Amino acid sequence: MEKKDKTIYRTEAEGAVTVVGIDLGTTNTLISLYDETTGRASCIENSTGSCLTPSVIRFDEKKSENGTEYYYVVGKEARESADIYPDRTAMLFKRQMGRTRDFKKIYGTSYSPQMLSAMVLKSVLRDAEEELGAPVTHAVVTVPADFDDAGRKATLEAARAAGLEERNVDIIDEPAASLFDCERLLNLEGKTVLVFDLGGGTLDLMAAEITEDSINEAANRGDVHLGGSDWDYALGCHILNTYLKGKEFNTEDRQKFWLSVEQLKRNLSSLKEADMYVHTKAGEEKIHITREEFENVTQHLLKRVKSVLEDLMTDLYEKGIGSVDEVLLVGGAARMPQIRTLLAEFFPYSRMGSGDADRAVANGAAIYGWIKYNGQKPGSRNTDKLYEVRKMFTPRVLNRISSRSYGLAALIGDDGEEKIYHFILKGDGVPVSVTKELYTAYSNQRIVNIRIYETTLFERYVDPDEKWLLGTCTLSIDKDLPEHSPILIRFTIREDGRLQVEAKEKKGGNRIQVELESRALLNEEAVEREKRRLDKLVML
Amino acid sequence: MERFICEVIGIDLGTTNTVVSYYDEVARDGACCPDFEGTNLTPSAVFFERSQEDEDGWSHVVGKVAKEIAILHPDRTATRFKRLMGRTTEAITLENRTFSPQELSAFMLERAVENAESALDRKIRNVVITVPAYFGDLQRKATLEAGKLAGLNVIDILDEPIAALVHCTTLSDLTDKVVLVIDLGGGTLDLIAARVTQDCIQELEIDGDIGLGGSDWDDALTKYVRETFLSGRSLRVDDEQQLCLDVEFAKKVLSNEKKNNARFVVRSMDGPVEVRITREEFDRCTRFLRDKTETVIRRVKDNLEKKGIEKIDKIILVGGATRMLQIRELIREIWPDLEDPDIIRRNVDEAVACGAASYARMKAAEIARKEIEAGKAGTGDPFIILEDEERWQKFKETIQHEEIEKVRSVVRPVQRISSRSYGLGVTVEDAGGSTQKIYNLIFRGEPLPAEKLGTRFGLSEDNMKRVALRVYENFSDEHYLEQDETLLIGECVLPISQQLPKGAVIEVSFRLQEDGTLYVYGTEPTGNTRIEMTLHSRALLGNEEVEF
Known part of the structure; x- marks a missing residue:
């Protein structure tokens, strides 16, 4: 009889890579580990016994004879004290990833969203390393499918600042990740699946066709500013305007109010009516809200969800896909009954499935990471058991599409009208590399200004708008060239959705790799600096 | 596949x-x-709200939401009802309806x-x-x-x-090992010692405390927080609820080796109070619970030693409350040489x-x-x-x-060696005929399935029309013990078809199934009438409600 000794994770193997x-x-x-012996990924609990670590950071200072020391606390403790120390608590910084370099100033120091994200990453990595008893070498971090280039790059910067090596970090879209987990138990082969991911801050939709050996993304749509917290806000405003008109709050009570609103919203997903208690300067009040009332005051948000859904269906129609077989609900806010009702109206003939709404994304990322870093190397682990697991578990290839169109400003046609000329269109498969020939505008042109745009539009040529400008760079030409000399420009979107632009004068000449200047991103040096800064701070 | x-x-x-x-x-x-x-x-919690379809009806919500509003609506939320299982038919009474555990x-x-x-x-x-x-x-x-x-x-x-x-x-692989499982959950402490062999798991010893669990630690800590930090202050109902959740969280924080104290803020009517609890304080105010746990664990150890089992190869900790450091320390104290009880780990x-x-x-x-x-x-x-x-x-x-x-x-x-932890017996009159005693047919710790067939009892009087078989559950290792009505789990009546003299023999058989279900058979001396009993008790529902 076979004797079996299952260790939870195999870290003893020579040169083992540990992927999270x-x-x-x-x-x-959330952070998840793939377990080779079971072929399942599971989330690591933090020290409070929960898999969910709130993305909230509180800074503390401690004065002693040797000066002031600074500490930070990540997670539940920080979340629950946010109402007491609002000035030194940072939260919801993901929404600013790739949008700004200064999120909040605390104790006189400015923190970037990348740096704050790195702190959260460090906290969950520590939980994983305690669990593993070994350092984490590789990681896959998820991003919303609708994240733009800067958001993706900022996420990678955060991972590097948290101490992971760039070549060992990959990013994957959240809805795609959840598919890797859900297919463990649900038989999705041969189906068209819509992943409906409504989290705390973002709505992310992705439709994909799943074949025997691949996941083919067909369309994606989203809204990075629509999430459960917007429902909280709408409900809170309604209560303030309807029941608490003219009432005043002190700061602490106001914070507490918003926490109670969030709780009330969650309760109304299960209950048809619920109470909340509010403390104002005038005293305590009990407020009674029915689910119907909640749904009425959040109608406008549901309409936004609906319009994103409609856009996605239009995209699918254009690709010749008329229906989806299965709708997968992911994300905490997808639990709201109004969302389920909406989806049932939209897809009356589709099966409504919910995997592990909170954990599917992290687990899927761990599975994806394992395939990427281990799975393609058969024989690297010489055990029969592993082979058996691999046999059952089909490592599918993920074929992504781009969530944005990318192009540059060019003078088009005889009249030289300036347009954005898209090299890559939203919906094109990635990774992709497109090279086009452009021409100098006049003779002896020494400098070519390249203005790169990122849009959500599908047309090849669109009118330029500065809100879409991603960055600029210059190609200098060191010799005289006649008018209309060819210049080659290459746009590449890598597997993880990041953009790379290269420019080159066709006949030899110098070649430049475009470093996009961005208000929000950090350069190589700055990332290193953030990393050193972070190493010095003590995490409690 | x-x-x-x-x-x-x-x-x-x-x-x-x-x-x-x-x-x-x-x-x-x-x-x-x-x-x-x-x-x-x-979370094992049930909250009731008025049904919208039926005016007199109730609809229920279970889980996290119910747990979190339990304190706001104590009269409409049921928790910890497992402790009432088999003991009562009324776990919660709403205005017009009672629900059983x-x-x-x-x-x-x-x-x-x-x-x-x-x-x-x-x-x-x-x-x-x-x-x-x-x-x-x-x-x-x-x-x-x-x-x-x-x-x-x-x-x-x-x-x-x-x-x-x-x-x-x-x-x-636990083959050929003697394993002790300590399961300290939210509501119960449950211990089992077993030997794992190639083909089966043999139970060796069972013990436990049905009223000791992690929630008792929460209660003790809540009491301590009230006495130490909140004396003379009054709390609003929603703040009471928050306090309970915060205390549970503090307990979890203190179960982390690296944390020596837990902090939270309690809102009282007289303003906020910052509560800071050190591990030492936590251990002190819950010491009596640790001691209760220790008593049970040591009892198992002693009983195993009596059976000649001196060495335990592996201890397995199960249940959320075993995360508490004081429990881990306690085990190290009792078995200093044992390797870490970490098979499950998380x-x-x-x-x-x-x-x-x-x-x-x-x-x-x-x-x-x-x-x-x-x-x-x-x-x-x-x-x-x-x-x-x-x-x-x-x-x-x-x-x-x-x-x-x-x-x-x-x-x-x-292979259940002793999963029967209660003794089972019927009432008899002692030899003098003056007092009633419980006579045990099946003892605490017998292997399952257990049978005790054809135990003979003499009739106590001439011309009895019927004999009442009253079945008791108990913890005793003795054959006879004092009658105690609280131990009664059921009774049935064996009718006697003809007139018989005092001392005529009736036979009683007990058969205990592996799932713990007990069947009682009674036969009168002539063999004309037999009864098979399904236990009747106040704690069980009537047949009209459940179809067996």
């Missing part, structure tokens, strides 16, 4:  | 949390199905099955439910009733620590459900093999576990394949 999947969320972060 | 085939799931119906698992054919172990609210643990448990089971159906994408009807090893006959019966009320086919009832042990055997709250799922899989295979041997499989008779013909074929292939041997080597049959 991390769902770096707007409101909560 | 699919991961879930056998169509039987395992449910840990706990005092504070309910967990549901399936057997994963690929990994060959149990795996949890997540709850709708996002964790594998569904069985009904409340049935709500939890319904939710567990919903969670499994959603994760596994399949209709589920067959379940294995776990109970504390310390549960007596009535509690086990009540658990079965809960299963029936939820519309489920309960194929077996399994002891929680055994389930945890079964789970551990799927994680690690997910200590899920081990019982996972083990139940593994056991369920083994049970299903056993039933299936019997069906195949009986030739039913070929005749198109649907298999009792898998009603769907296609799935039945698939399952048959799986278990006929060599795979089954591997499953059996991982999940071993359980």
Whole structure:
């Protein structure tokens, strides 16, 4: 009879790589490990016994004879004290990833969203390393499918600042990750699946066709500013305007109010009516809200969800896909009954499935990471058991599409009208590399200004708008060239959705790799600096 | 190959949390199905709200929401009702309706099955439910009733620590080891010592305390916080609720070796109060609970030594409350040389459900093999576990394949040496005829299934028309003990068809099933009348409510 000794994770193997999947969320972060012996991924609990670590950081200072020391606390403790120390608590910074370099100033120091994300990453990595008893070498971090280039790059910067090596970090879209987990138990082969992911901060939709050996993304749509917290806000405003008109709050009570609103919203997903207690300067009040009332005051948000859904269906129609077989609900806010009702109206003939709404993304990322870093190397682990697991578990290839169109400003046609000329269109498969020939505008042109745009539009040529400008760079030409000399420009989107632009004068000449200047991103040096800064701070 | 085939799931119906698992054919172990609210643990709490369709009716909500509003609506929320199982029929009374612990448990089971159906994408009807090893006959019966009320086919009832042990055997090789499982959950302490052999798990000793669990630590700490930080202050009802949740959180924080203190803020009517609790304070105010735990653990150790078992090879800690450092220290104190009890390491709250799922899989295979041997499989008779013909074929292939041997080597049959922790007896008059005593037929710690057939009793009077058989549960190792009506679990009446003299012999037999169900048979001397008893008790529901 076979004797079996299952250790939870195999870390003893020579040169073992330890891969984690991390769902770096707007409101909560989760970390997951893939277990080779079971072929399942599971989330690591933090020290409070929960898999969900709130993406909230509180800074503390401690004065002693040797000066002031600074500490930070990540997670539940920080979340629950946010109402007491609002000035030194940072939260919801994911929404600013790739948008700004200064999120909040605490104790006189400015923190970037990348740096704050790195702190959260460090906290969950520590939980994983305690569990593993070995350092984490590789990670897959998830991002919303609708994240733009800067958001993706900022996420990678955060991972590096948290101490992971760039070549060992990959990013994957959240809805795609959840598919890797859900297919463990649900038979999705040969089906068209819509992943409906409504988290705390973002709405992310992805439709994919699943074949025997691949996941083919067909369309994606989303809204990075629509999430459960917007429902909280709408409900809170309604209560303030309807029941608490003219009432005043002190700061602490106001914070407490918003926490109670969030709780009330969650309760109304299960209950048809619920109470909340509010403390104002005038005293305590009990407020009674029915689910119907909640749904009425959040109608406008549901309409936004609906319009994103409609856009996605249009995209699918254009690709010749008329229906989806299965709708997968992911994300905490997808639990709201109004969402389920909406989806049932939209897809009356589709099966409504919910995997592990909170953990599917992190688990899927861990599975994806394992396939990426281990799975393609058969024989690297010489055990029969592993082979058996691999036999059952089909490592599918993920074929992504781009969530944005990318192009540059060019003078088009005889009249030289300036347009954005898209090299890559939203919906094109990635990874992709497109090279086009452009021409100098006049003779002896020494400098070519390249203005790169990122849009959500499908047309090849669109009118330029500065809100879409991603960055600029210059190609200098060191010799005289006649008018209309060819210049080659290459746009590449890598597997993880990041953009790379290269430019080159066709006949030899110098070649430049475009470093996009961005208000929000950090350069190589800055990332290193953030990393050193972070190493010095003590995490409690 | 699919991961879930056998169509039987395992449910840990706990005092504070309910967990549901399936057997994963690929990994060959149990795996949890997540709850709708996002964790594998569904709080065992039921909240009632007025039904909108029917004016007099109630609709119920279970889980996290119910737990969190329990303090706001104490009159409409039921928690910790497992402690009442088999003891009363009234767990909560609303304005016009009373719910029994069985009904409340049935709500939890319904939710567990919903969670499994959603994760596994399949209709589920067959379940294995776990109970504390310390549960007596009535509690086990009540658990079965809960299963029936939820519309489920309960194929077996399994002891929680055994389930945890079964789970551990799927994680690690424990063959030829003596293992002690300490299961300190939210509401109960349950201990089992067992020897794992190549073919089976032999129980050696069972003990526990049905009224000791993690929630008692919460209560003690809450009391301490009130006395130390909040004396003379009054709290609003929602702040009371927050306090309870904060205290539970503080306990969890202090279970982390690296944290020496926990902080939170309590809002009172007289302003906020910052509470800071050190580990030392926590240990001090819960010392009596640690001591209670120690008593039970030492009793098991002593009893094992009496049986000649001096050495325990492995200790397995199960249940969320074993995360507390004081429990780990206590174990190191009792067994200083033992390696760390870390087989499960994490997910200590899920081990019982996972083990139940593994056991369920083994049970299903056993039933299936019997069906195949009986030739039913070929005749198109649907298999009792898998009603769907296609799935039945698939399952048959799986278990006929060599795979089954591997499953059996991982999940071993359980040989119950002493899972009966109560003694069972009937009342008799002592020799003098003056007092009534309980006479034990089955003793605490007998192997199961247990039988005591044909015990003979003399009639106490001439011309008796009937004899009342009153059955008592007790903890005694003695043959005779004092009558105590609180121990009564049921009674039945054996009618006597003809006139008989004093001293004529009637026979009484007890048969105790593996799931803890007791059957009582009585025969009068002439053999003309026999009775078979299903126990009647105030704590069981009437037949009109449950169809057996």
